[in-house]
Amino acid sequence: MNPATQRQSKRTAFLLSQLGAVASSRFAERTRGIGLTPGDAGVIRLLGRAPGLSQRSVAEKLGIVPSRVVPLIDSLEGRGLVDRTRSSTDRRNYELHLTDAGQQVLHELRGIAEQHEAELLAPLTGDQAAQLGVLLAQLADAHGLDRDLHRGSVSQSG
Numbered sequence: 001m002n003p004a005t006q007r008q009s010k011r012t013a014f015l016l017s018q019l020g021a022v023a024s025s026r027f028a029e030r031t032r033g034i035g036l037t038p039g040d041a042g043v044i045r046l047l048g049r050a051p052g053l054s055q056r057s058v059a060e061k062l063g064i065v066p067s068r069v070v071p072l073i074d075s076l077e078g079r080g081l082v083d084r085t086r087s088s089t090d091r092r093n094y095e096l097h098l099t100d101a102g103q104q105v106l107h108e109l110r111g112i113a114e115q116h117e118a119e120l121l122a123p124l125t126g127d128q129a130a131q132l133g134v135l136l137a138q139l140a141d142a143h144g145l146d147r148d149l150h151r152g153s154v155s156q157s158g
Contacts, residue, residue, distance in 0.1 A: 023120055024150075030112045034105065035079075039072055041109055042149060044081065044098065048106040049148065052095040054087065061149060081105055 024038070031041045046061060047053065055073055059066040073096065076082040081102035084094040098106060121129040140147050 019120075023116070026120070027112075027116055030116055031109070034108055034112070036105070036109075038150075040076060040081075043069075043072055043076060044102060044106050044109060046149060047082065047096055047098050047102070051097050054093040054095065056093070058096065061146070076102070 027041075028038050031038055036044070042062060043058060046058060050061075053061070055069050056066050058073070059069040062069070073082060073084070077084060079101075080099055083097050083099050085097065087093040087095050121132070124132065137147060
């Protein structure tokens, strides 16, 4: 490896961190445009992928304590995006499902995510973007990350 390549490779984690911060900030701006926090968006995406989860399961998948999920679900339910129904298998738990309005918001989120990704990857060719996706997926898998969720990213305020 030549010296320039060695210097550049030592900054890869830093650059990933910078790009992650920019991507998170821009995504938060986009979700704010439809009245959601990134935490709201994460729960909606999770329930779209796995309807019927309990609040405890949502907390586990997001990597946060269950007490932080309660106000988040309360807020989503209050806005008519999520329904709680008593579990038929364990009457102590509620199953969480997206309402029709929640399904519409999920559809909007998919469009926002596609636009967000296209903007972020615009400087790359299609082949470069595909290669980057493969490499990032390989790294995410090696570190036990869920490719669809940011664990521990739900803030106290939402």
